[in-house]
Amino acid sequence: MSKKVLVLPGDHVGPEVMEQALRVLDVVQEATGTKFELKHDLCGGCSIDKHGKSVTDEVVKLSTDWADAIFFGSAGGPEWGHSWPNPELGLLTLRKATAAFANLRPCTFVSKSLTHLSPLKTEIVEGVDFMLVRENCGGAYFGPKLEDNDSAQDTWLYTRPEVERCAHIAAALALQHDPPLQVTSSDKANVLASGRLWRRVVSEVFEKHYPQLTLKHQLADSLAMIMIKNPRAFNGVIVTDNTFGDLLSDEAGGLTGTLGVLPSASLCDIPAKDKPVKGIYEPIHGSAPDISGKGIVNPAAQILSLAMMLRFSFVMYKEADAIEAAVAKVIDDKSKGGLEIRTGDIGGKAGTKEMGDAICSVLKEMLGGSSNGAAH
């Protein structure tokens, strides 16, 4: 099986966290004897600076025709402003071009020892564990736009197939567990026509194909409120549209106290056991310009995005699990008499590289150190 990865670190902290994640990938290659073919390129403000556009046609073609997976850092920064087109358009272009329609954004504590970082009381947030599936290629983001000096219009457009495939992916994720997880679908069916379509189609898919699953509907505004009051109510899978998913996944980041440990996978197909699925893997966080260049950004979200890439695009389950375990172990390690190998956002004083070093060395031990020639 080919293992072609297009690496797009992007802007500000993107290259800093990507460097650490690629070191972790090296550990996996060394320990398993698996060879990945990497191509490095530009997307975001860095591409605007060099080519005058946030993503070139060549990079789009590499992502659609060459890559098995796209490993993305983050795009954007104040120096490029919010005028349109902007660095972020590069990422949106890749999501659309590759039809990476389902953005999986897990919300859980990588380690129990991070529960206290939440701004919420521990008894409210402990045990929270849901996967938010955000529709990634439609809705207000991609509908026709009109914009002049005095008026602007985004079109919140959805079609039946776009909603159906999200419902199927939510069900597939719920069915990976025994007993299956509950699914909560979220919309604004009380206001938006696209919300009524969303609710009708999700209900039909579940009634027809997954009668054994529990499907609940929750309006997106009250879901945002309940996510703070009783987040465990959504343990399982949440499936929602592009705009609500963007907002709710950052809110989920607020629950865990930092965006620095939350990865994501944007999948181009419905996952199934032992079936490699193409995807774009990136942290939920952005380019964090307020802390870039200081060597203090938390690399965990990028490294955990690598774990998702190994799991979904390369069916390397053992290695994906090991990376997640290594990150948790490093975060929990008190052997140096404190919390030295945590970055500042998770209560420590370590730098980005120091945390990367620690994760690599724990992972090496877990995977057995040197190549055992195992073919994948």
Ligand SMILES: NC(=O)c1ccc[n+]([C@@H]2O[C@H](COP(=O)([O-])OP(=O)(O)OC[C@H]3O[C@@H](n4cnc5c(N)ncnc54)[C@H](O)[C@@H]3O)[C@@H](O)[C@H]2O)c1
């Ligand atoms: N996928 C992406 O490329 C992506 C995602 C979100 C935002 N953005 C872009 O990033 C730029 C900055 O956006 P923003 O400031 O609103 O959001 P952000 O996620 O970059 O930062 C929000 C806050 O979280 C902190 N933070 C984020 N990641 C961290 C990490 N790994 N370790 C420690 N602290 C971390 C930042 O320092 C900041 O205080 C904008 O241009 C935005 O459009 C890009």
Ligand SMILES: CC(C)[C@H](C(=O)O)[C@@H](O)C(=O)O
């Ligand atoms: C950078 C931006 C285009 C992006 C989005 O809005 O989807 C970001 O906020 C995200 O959550 O991945």
Ligand SMILES: [Mg+2]
């Ligand atoms: Mg966002």
